[in-house]
Amino acid sequence: MxxxxxxxxxxxxxxxxxxxxxxxxxxxxxxxxxxxxxxxxxxxxxxxxxxxxxxxxxxxxxxxxxxxxxxxxxxxxxxxxxxxxxxxxxxxxxxxxxxxxxxxxxxxxxxxxxxxxxxxxxxxxxxxxxxxxxxxxxRVADKTPHEQLSSREYEIMLLIVRGIRLTEIGRQMFLSVKTVSTYRSRILKKLGITSNAELARYAVEHRLID
Missing domain, CATH: 3.40.50.2300 (Response regulator)
Structure with a gap:
């Protein structure tokens, strides 16, 4: 058994x-x-x-x-x-x-x-x-920017590009909105972009979402 x-x-x-x-x-x-x-x-x-x-x-x-x-x-x-x-x-x-x-x-x-x-x-x-x-x-030697995100950053990125509000992401993960916002800032910096719209475009271009 x-x-x-x-x-x-x-x-x-x-x-x-x-x-x-x-x-x-x-x-x-x-x-x-x-x-x-x-x-x-x-x-x-x-x-x-x-x-x-x-x-x-x-x-x-x-x-x-x-x-x-x-x-x-x-x-x-x-x-x-x-x-x-x-x-x-x-x-x-x-x-x-x-x-x-x-x-x-x-x-x-x-x-x-x-x-x-x-x-x-x-x-x-x-x-x-x-x-x-x-x-x-x-591709280990040539990682794309999103592959350098931590597991938590990656997870939050996917939720953001699916249109989930930061307050709801915080509620789901038991994190404060301030903490989620900090994660968002790190994600944008690592990917070299400045807005959620650019983040969504990045996710589509790299086939990270359906």
Whole structure:
């Protein structure tokens, strides 16, 4: 039986995922968490075979807390779940210590296969993700400006270009508007642009959004 820790701040998504996994043989979701603090508490209470970690989390994002999870449980594989396409986060996830990367619109059996594989001590890389990783390694010496953003800066950038107001971004991430505004300023400076309109244009040109 593979003992799972499910980390996602959306209760409805967790419930749906638990039902999906309950239909499969050999899985047992023995604990769940809605944020980084709760997740760390869970891993300190008991061991797990695999953790499923959402990228978009209130407070600390999934990618930000991934190194901490690995430090607490070095042998516990972590599969990152993301609403974003692989080309946006896969390389960052594996660099942070993920054992697998699965987008939330992938086929359910792909998630099942990924759990089985990482539980065996392997990494799970879907063909589409593998291509993105290879493209990323090929461009290591010539990074684009957005690839130099931190994980939190990148996440906030994507929310801004989707038209989310700074106050709402702060509410979702449990950050003050002033802090979000500071992140925005850093993002614009690193990308060499001066406005949200230019940021949106940059994101479209670099295929960061649909």
């Amino acid at each position: 593979i003992r799972l820790l499910l980390i996602d701040d959306h209760t409805i998504f967790r419930e749906g995922l638990k039902r999906l996994l309950a239909e499969q043989d050999g899985f047992d979701v023995i604990a769940e968490a809605g944020d980084a603090s709760e997740a760390l508490g869970r891993v300190r209470e008991q061991p797990f075979d695999v953790a499923l970690l959402d990228v978009n989390m209130p407070g600390r994002s999934g990618l930000e807390m991934l190194p901490t999870l690995r430090a607490e449980r070095p042998t516990m594989p972590v599969i990152v779940l993301s609403m974003y396409p692989a080309e946006q986060y896969a390389l960052r996830a594996f660099q942070a210590g993920a054992s697998g990367y699965v987008t939330k619109d992938m086929d359910a059996m792909e998630l099942v296969d990924s759990i089985h594989k990482v539980a065996q001590g392997k990494r799970y890389i879907a063909p589409s993700v593998a291509n993105c990783l290879l493209d990323g390694f090929d």
